[in-house]
Amino acid sequence: MQVAIVGQGYVGLPLAIAAANVGHHVVGIDTNPKQIALLLRGLSPIGDISDSDISAVIASEHYRATDNFQSVSTAEIVIICVPTPLDSAYNPDLSFLESALKSIAPHLTTDSLVIIESTVAPGTTRNLVAELLTKSGKPFDLAYSPERIDPANSTWNVTNTPKLVAGLSEQATMRAVSFYRSFVETVTTGSSLEVIETAKLLENSFRLVNISFINEVAQFCAALKIDVREVVDAAATKPYGFMPFYPSAGVGGHCIPVDPKYLSSKADEIGVPSRFIDLAHEINLSLPSYFAGVATGMLGSLKDKKILVVGIAYKPDVADSRETPAAGIITALRTAGAVVSWHDDFVNEWKNETSAPLTDTYDLAILVNPHTHCDLTLLATTPVLNTRGGY
Ligand SMILES: NC(=O)c1ccc[n+]([C@@H]2O[C@H](COP(=O)([O-])OP(=O)(O)OC[C@H]3O[C@@H](n4cnc5c(N)ncnc54)[C@H](O)[C@@H]3O)[C@@H](O)[C@H]2O)c1
Structure with a gap:
């Protein structure tokens, strides 16, 4: 599959490498020029991914890094892995998520399945995300699948940590499950986006x-x-x-x-x-x-x-x-x-x-x-x- 992963940090980069390793064509998009410069030179910015992991997927032409959102237009799967921190008043800061959504919206196609992996409160995917993306004017599928990666954990990684998935529609759920099953051993679905958003917060x-x-x-x-x-x-x-x-x-x-x-x-x-x-x-x-x-x-x-x-x-x-x-x-x-x-x-x-x-x-x-x-x-x-x- 053609996959675009927005945010190439602790979550997005290991996900990109895992997907590339099973043969997907992955483009990693990030707005941080330093991050992109490192990745383009085959250097890893994070401990869990080695330089050789990156060089190998670049050499096999299954991965490339860019700051250009244009690549979203050829991706069937668009995954959002940007930070969702707290602001200076200690409240949820969704500005990175909103910015990423605005950047991908113009490039979505009728084939796009957008998956949010960033941690969010229940209702965010159905309301804020769907609303911002609907402005693209094109129909798209939408799913939520929280990341559970535990940096420096040598036992549990992207492929053997069970994944939770829920879609806005049955079709979105099935598409997301099918994608993740290509490189994650166990994928479990929830009956709604809100169940899975809340499960992540509960954990x-x-x-x-x-x-x-x-x-x-x-x-x-x-x-x-x-x-x-x-x-x-x-x-x-x-x-x-x-x-x-x-x-x-x-x-x-x-x-x-x-x-x-x-x-x-x-x-x-x-x-x-x-x-x-x-x-x-x-x-x-x-x-x-x-x-x-x-x-x-x-x-x-x-x-x-x-x-x-x-x-x-x-x-x-x-x-x-x-x-x-x-x-x-x-x-x-x-x-x-x-x-x-x-x-x-x-x-x-x-x-x-x-x-x-x-x-x-x-x-x-x-x-x-x-x-x-x-x-x-x-x-x-x-x-x-x-x-x-x-x-
Ligand atoms: N780090 C973890 O262990 C972990 C585990 C599970 C879930 N999460 C969740 O995953 C999400 C990402 O966390 P992370 O640790 O990977 O963050 P990170 O800061 O390591 O990586 C995020 C990347 O997104 C980039 N970015 C920011 N705004 C962008 C935009 N608008 N467009 C494109 N790229 C943009 C940043 O430059 C950065 O490289 C958060 O919601 C976090 O809560 C993190």
């Missing part, structure tokens, strides 16, 4: 609530000098009715801190409560001051203390620092007078600062999201606060 809200819960339990355990990781592992021996979540400095990334807000904003709009999500956000936002307090307890005062924060990425083994929990912790430490450096050899540059080496010259090291390869023995006898639990 990530479930994670936010449970991560925040374990981070509160971690504080309880720390106060009692009980190892929370051992507690979770002990509880996880129960073969049913329990799922382990492990403590951290808080949620991060483009999804877990963001997507639940799409659910709670919709809940506000229709006048129903979403208290678990609100509480989970509150706990998450309280973690920087909690850990600054723990650091103060260890050092007496933070004033002029040299502290190294290890791991700026939002989770170990990725280079993505969006919504990183390290940001709040660094701000809290600096507000208390500490001299803070950070180490992350995947992120390297962040907020006009650069990664500092791991050395034993600090009063304290705070482990936020250390990558697996980090040689923490270089900290030698430096006192360590491990936000991920354990002593």
Whole structure:
């Protein structure tokens, strides 16, 4: 099939490579010139895709990258994978989605099947998306299929993670299912767009609530000098009715801190409560001051203390620092007078600062999201606060 994938980031690029690898002809469209320049040179901007993955599909002529939306006119399948973040007022920001839809609309044909993969609130595909695309004046099929990719997960990838699909019409559902079945092992349909839009929000809200819960339990355990990781592992021996979540400095990334807000904003709009999500956000936002307090307890005062924060990425083994929990912790430490450096050899540059080496010259090291390869023995006898639990 001729496929256009709009947005070549953490979601769109692995999808493009997976589709190209089974013989579809894929054009990856992105408005970021740096992203396109890298892709044109066969270089991958993300960790889960290697340079050779890209070079191989370019060489086989099953993939090309462009910033030109004209390519949409020859695509049977047009997939939207652009960001759906929060704005400065912490509300859903659909501006990237709206912009992408306006860019593709003039190029749609009567054969086009448009699939939204970006995370959205229930009703968005049927209302906002359909309305904007109808302005193209041509009939088109429309479906929703959320992405579940988990960067740096070596077990679950685009092809073996089950995919959810729902179409605006029966025909749209069948076309989307047929496309995804060509490279995804399990494809499941929902009875409406709204069921699948909400399923995606439920998945990530479930994670936010449970991560925040374990981070509160971690504080309880720390106060009692009980190892929370051992507690979770002990509880996880129960073969049913329990799922382990492990403590951290808080949620991060483009999804877990963001997507639940799409659910709670919709809940506000229709006048129903979403208290678990609100509480989970509150706990998450309280973690920087909690850990600054723990650091103060260890050092007496933070004033002029040299502290190294290890791991700026939002989770170990990725280079993505969006919504990183390290940001709040660094701000809290600096507000208390500490001299803070950070180490992350995947992120390297962040907020006009650069990664500092791991050395034993600090009063304290705070482990936020250390990558697996980090040689923490270089900290030698430096006192360590491990936000991920354990002593
Ligand atoms: N990152 C994840 O782990 C993940 C997992 C599941 C779902 N999602 C969802 O998938 C969507 C995309 O997330 P992502 O992490 O891939 O984002 P990303 O920022 O990595 O990639 C998005 C890409 O879209 C491009 N873009 C922005 N506006 C555009 C436009 N108008 N036209 C063309 N290209 C445009 C950007 O330049 C960027 O390269 C979001 O809705 C996100 O919530 C993300």
